[in-house]
Structure formats: structure tokens, C-alpha cells
Amino acid sequence: MKPYTFEKAANTNAALRSKNEKAQFIAGGTNLVDLLKKKHCSTGCFDRHYVSCFQ
Amino acid sequence: MVRNTALTTDKNILQNTPLIAKAVLAGASPQIRNMASTAGNLLQRTRCVYFYDITMPCNKRNPGSGCSALKGENSMSALVGYNEQCVAVHPSDLCVALAALDAEVFVTSENKKKIKIPFKDFHKLPENTPSLDNTLPQNALITHIEIPMEAFSKNFAYVKLRERTSYAFALVSVASALHLEGDKIIEARLASGGVAHKPWRWYEAENYLKGKKASAETFAKAASIATENIKPLSKNGYKIPMLKGAIETALQNSLKS
Numbered sequence: 001m002k003p004y005t006f007e008k009a010a011n012t013n014a015a016l017r018s019k020n021e022k023a024q025f026i027a028g029g030t031n032l033v034d035l036l037k038k039k040h041c042s043t044g045c046f047d048r049h050y051v052s053c054f055q
Numbered sequence: 056m057v058r059n060t061a062l063t064t065d066k067n068i069l070q071n072t073p074l075i076a077k078a079v080l081a082g083a084s085p086q087i088r089n090m091a092s093t094a095g096n097l098l099q100r101t102r103c104v105y106f107y108d109i110t111m112p113c114n115k116r117n118p119g120s121g122c123s124a125l126k127g128e129n130s131m132s133a134l135v136g137y138n139e140q141c142v143a144v145h146p147s148d149l150c151v152a153l154a155a156l157d158a159e160v161f162v163t164s165e166n167k168k169k170i171k172i173p174f175k176d177f178h179k180l181p182e183n184t185p186s187l188d189n190t191l192p193q194n195a196l197i198t199h200i201e202i203p204m205e206a207f208s209k210n211f212a213y214v215k216l217r218e219r220t221s222y223a224f225a226l227v228s229v230a231s232a233l234h235l236e237g238d239k240i241i242e243a244r245l246a247s248g249g250v251a252h253k254p255w256r257w258y259e260a261e262n263y264l265k266g267k268k269a270s271a272e273t274f275a276k277a278a279s280i281a282t283e284n285i286k287p288l289s290k291n292g293y294k295i296p297m298l299k300g301a302i303e304t305a306l307q308n309s310l311k312s
Contacts, residue, residue: 029095
């Protein structure tokens, strides 16, 4: 298993603060998780910090 | 930003822009709609078997490697707006309705600047950058979407043709909305999914419909205008008569809604 971390941001500003080159925003419906499972995102998706900002 | 299911039960949506609810209900499954969100729906990647098959070349996944679908299995691929770089289609139903209703996407950029993107410019055609599906700036967040309250709450329809009646992507879909006075069309909106790299508006057909009498003949002519110059790929020519029929049916069904 490739490691990743997940953070739920409280609001837009908090989400933007958490964004850096290792972090990626995630939202329901983006099908990013599909792509991860299929090892589709070979670079840039794994070992990442995912930030959700769903209010 | 809400779950897709919330869009289908919200009083405001059902009263003012019911086309949105209709389109969302045509997509995915109840379980997926419970998890899917507005921004996630907008940002889902285009669907193409070669994009998901990491053993095959794909300009979207690996820029410059070539498009396997162009001369390969392209029966689900685009009819319009494609090029030799990419023939993938945007899969969303919600986005077809948002395109038809001229929604606006509100975005906060990484330096906290608020930006407004007209829906028609939010998704893009492949151009020379097929790896990009949309124009959302790097590191920006979608905060909300606005839909103008126009006179499209009475006469509208969403027709989706697919390989099974639930939980399948559109071969073609059509959102139509008519602003009528009696049987005169004041303004018409027509948009399609499953035909292009972005939700596609049939502007010429819309212009033709403006001021005309709402009738089967008018609708048939509008469908002809939309479909007459389409150049299909090797395996998706079957979509053209399907699309033509779907446009006519959607316009016809708009009178009943």
C-alpha cells in the first residue's frame, strides 16, 4: 500500500492554507480514488496529502 | 457545494431550475449521488477506455504519447470539438444542465482572489493540452455556482440515451429548456453530453428556434441544424441519428414538463 494522509479543512481559507506541492484537493465525484486504485496516477498522486473542504 | 442527492430534493432547485434535478437523477446511482459533490462532478476526468488503460498510449495521461482512440475503439467517443490529440467526452449529466442554463462557477484562487468563470468556459476542448479538462486555475478552489433565474422552470427536459437504463454514461444526452409565450418560443437552450470533451451547446439550433412556433416541424428542423455537419469517428456514426432523435424528443418533452 502506498501511503497518503487525509485532512478535512474547516473552510475555504483553511483549505487554501493546507495546499502545497504535496497536497491535493479532493471532492466527491472527482473519481480521483478510482484513478488511484488503478495506479493511474503513477506520479503525483501517491504519497500525498489530500485536503477535503466540503461544507 | 452540496451532495448531488441534495440537488435533487432542494426546494429552490425544484422550483426555479428543475432541469438541474432532472439531469442529476439521470446520472450514476443513488449510492454514488449520495457521495458525489457539485465540484467533484465538475472536476471528474473525461472517460475513455484508453485513458484508464495504463498499458496504452494516451495524450491525456501521457502528453505526446498519441491518442489510441482516434483509430481504435471510439464508439463512445466525441462527435464534435475533438482533434487528433484527444477524442474523449465529458461524462457529466449535471454539467449539461448547468451549461444549458448559463451557470457561473465561482472560484477562490491560491492568493484568495475571487474569480467568476462562465460555465461555457469552465470545461475546455482538447486543443494542444488534452491533459487539461478544465480552466480551473492551479491550486484554486470552487466555492459555489450561480444559476440565473430565467424563464426555464416550466418547459424543460433531459433525455439520456445509454446502453442500459441506469448507472451508465450517456451515449448522447440532451438538455432542452424553452421559454414560451403561448406556442411562441421566446428563447431556447439546447445542450448535450456524450458528444464532446465538454458539455456542448447547440447555439445554431437555439438561434433557429428563437421566435418560432413550438411544433414538431420546428423541432425536427432544429435537430437537423444541430446534426447536419457532424463528422463522426470510425465507430461512432451511429450516434448521429440517435442525437437527432434525442434533440427532437427533448424539445417535444419540454412542452409536457
